[in-house]
Amino acid sequence: MIDRTADFLSALKDVKKRDGIPGSLLLATRSKKPKTSFGVKCKDLVESITQLRDFLLKNRKAYIGGVGQHNELTDLERDKVDVDSQAIIKSCSNALLDLRTSEVKDPGSPNQLDIHKKYTIDLIQKYLRSVCRIYTEQKAIRVKQVVDKRLMSRLQSNGTRKTTPVEQEEQTKFTPKAPVHLYNPDDELSSDEEAIYEQENVQLLSDMNSMMDEVNAIENQVVEIVKLQEMFTEQVLQQSEQIDVISETVVESSENVKDGNEELREAIKNNAGFRVWILFFLVMCSFSLLFLEWYS
Structure with a gap:
């Protein structure tokens, strides 16, 4: 579609010059429409959701952390971000529910104003879901990082073992005090030492396998947690619609009872x-x- 605003303005100037209409008269006749309470509430909701989205995206790197990240948040700061984000999401959800209950009396009404309000609330609800998805993704990454750190610490603690007397003897043999020969028949391992090393290798292998199994299980649990959080958010937002339907049914039932009486x-x-x-x-x-x- 071609934008012909400039042509319209030039034609309007020609008409004003031809008919002698002062420009101030046309400007005076234009009056701004008064703002409704519904519009003000919707604007405040959108601003709150936008502030939450900008805050999450701005602090995403510091919240998640990573290699070379100097301004990484502490655990207390991350917990505060979680609490504040959840509080804003909950307050916005409650505000949407109150707005839908108070403003949209009959969703099935053919009135254009009711249809406009219903679609406006639906768009704000969709916007809130997208911001909730951003928060749940960051939360899932944080949980996965905490789990990985715990697994690495456990792996390091299991990998560090005490030095046996046989190893101490071997270390003293290979100290660089004097040149040693590459092969010495006396340096061969005995059967007991081989059995000890073999048992240690088997134990380390089993520990590594169990660690990998735990890592895979925890990763699956993290994925399930993310899915459950998304489902929980959708269910909370869908409950508002169900409550609206129930309230409309109650109103219709009361009207039917009144008509019957x-x-x-x-x-x-x-x-x-x-x-x-x-x-x-x-x-x-x-x-x-x-x-x-x-x-x-």
Whole structure:
């Protein structure tokens, strides 16, 4: 689509010059529309979500950490970031729920204003979900790093073992005090020493295998935690929609009960009037029979 704003402005100037309309008159007739409470609340929500997104992206490297990262956050600072982020997400979710309950009375209404409010709240909700996804990804990376550090510390503690007397003897043999020969029959390992080394190798191999199994299991758990956090966020946001549907159903049920009571009251009135007419008819018939009998 071609932008012809400049042509429109030039044509407007020509019309003003031709008809002698002052430009201040046209500007004075233009008035800004008053801001509604719905618009102000939506704007505040979007600003809060945007501030959270900018904060997470700005401190992403410091929060995650890495090689050569000098301004890395401490664990206390990371915990504070988690608490603040969760509080903002919760407050925004509650504000969206209150806004949907108070502003959108009937989601199925053909009114354009209600449709506009519903779609606006849906867009803000989608924006909040994207920011929640950014936070959950950073949280999952942090959890994985903590798990990796613990595994490395355990691996180092298992890898450091005490020096046996046989190893001390071998170290003293190979000290650079005097030149040694490349081969010496006395330096060969005995069967007991070979058995000890073989047992140590088997133990180290089993420890490494168990460590790898634990690493794989923890990685799978981290992935599951991320999925559960995303599902939890989606479920929390979907509960607002379900609460709206329940509130609408309650309102419709109360209106139906009220209509039913009015119809029942009207039916009772009609039934009472019908009984009065029947009683009047019977009385008139009785008087007619008495009159005929008297007349005869």
